[in-house]
Amino acid sequence: MRRPLLGLLGAGMVTGAVAAGALSAGAAQVTADVPLQTIGQGPASATLANGVTASVDQGRWGGSGVYLTYPADGPQTWSFSEPVSVRFGITNLNGSPPESPGYECVQFPDGGVAVESLAPAHTWDPATSTLCHTGPDGSGTEDETVLVTTAPTTSLTWAALNNPDQARGISFMQVSVGEPAGPQADLSVVKSGPDSANAGDRIEYTLLVMNNGPADSTGFVLTDRLPRELTQAVPPPGCTIATDTITCTGGPLAVGAGHAYTFTAVVDQNSPKIFTNSASVAGNEDDPNPGNNSSSVSTMVTRVPMVSAGVAAGALGLAGGGWLLRRRTRPVRN
Known part of the structure; x- marks a missing residue:
């Protein structure tokens, strides 16, 4: 009797709180919010939940973000205690035509930022790292452009342009430290095979590798280390075998897709009453659920192979012939 495979595949495929202080090198990325209302008025500083200290030289909190007045205030510079990735929003810019005194822009003179999402009434000039509001005056309350730094940095500077009154600017800021989280693919393997077999039988195993997401898998390695009870x-x-280990290299594998592998082996004549065969899979991407990366099947050895009828008859014939021969050589009594 074979164990169910959770859906056999046609042609092998289916679809379907951080302590204060810097994180150590290679640590997973940790993101913390910058309390703009507290330190956005500057000069001020604060140690964030991920251990990074954020400082600002000057500015004003305007109820919905950090304001700068052009040209009196000048640029605002944020400094960080270690290289970080910064994600932040710009909102509440005034509009009007470009020649109007109410036309507001913000610029990042040091560059190093890129747009993650651009508000409908905003324009972005990557050559000068300048963001402007092109809508009517007073219409920018709900328009928010999200920007990110293009590389880890220890400072971020922005300046208000054009409007001699004031420019609303940074509406939120998040600072991340550590290694960015890469794509994750939860690969799993399910192994199926016989519950029982005779010694000497050739039996079949099937291994189903699935990608449960959330990202596509670019590739994986499936291994099955054969116990000594399995031979031949x-x-x-497409797979290889060396030192009693079967290795299959597969991929790519989309989210919800799977691939099935089938192999056979012979149960050794000297097998114990029960033995176990295990397989495991490892993907190129981080796996958020390693608990399903291996699977095993235990098989009970029921009996040794039965002797064929022809062999049994021959053995009986030999035994019978010997008996007759012994009878003929028995001495005759007087």
Whole structure:
């Protein structure tokens, strides 16, 4: 009897709180919010939840973001205690035509920022790192452009342009430290095979690798280390076997897709009453759920192979012939 495979595949495929202080090198990325209302008025500083200290030289909190007045205030510079990635929003810019005194822009003189999402009434000039509001005056309350730094940095400077009154600017800021989180693909393997077999039988195993997401898998390695009770293994097509280990390299594998591998092996004549065969899979991407990366099947050895009828008859014939021969050589009594 074979164990169910959770859906056999046609042609092998289916679809379907951080302590204060810097994080150590190679640590997973941790993001913290900058309390703009507290330190956005500057000069001020604060140690964030991820251990980074953020400082600002000057500015004003205007109820919905940090304001700068052009030209009296000048640029505002944020400084960080270690290289960080910064994600922030710009909102509440005044509009009007470009020649109007109410036309507001903000510029990042040091560059190093890029647009993540551009508000409908905003324009972005990547050559000068300048963001402007092109809508009517007073219409920018709901328009927010989100920007990100293009590389880890220890400072971020922005300046208000054009409007001699004031320019609303940074509406939120998030600072991340550590290694960025890469794509994750939860790969799993389910192994199926016989519950029982006779010693000497050739049995079949099937291994189903699935990608449960959230990202596509660019590739994986499936391994099956054969126990000593299995011999004469025939690996799946495209796979290799060395030192009793079957290795299959697969991929890419989209979210919800799977691939099935089938191989056979012979149960050794000297197998114990039960043995276990295990397989495991490892993907190129980070796996958020390693608990389903391996699967095992235990098989009970029921009996040794039965002797064929022809062999049994021959053995009986030999035994019978010997008995007749012994009877003929028995001495005759007087």
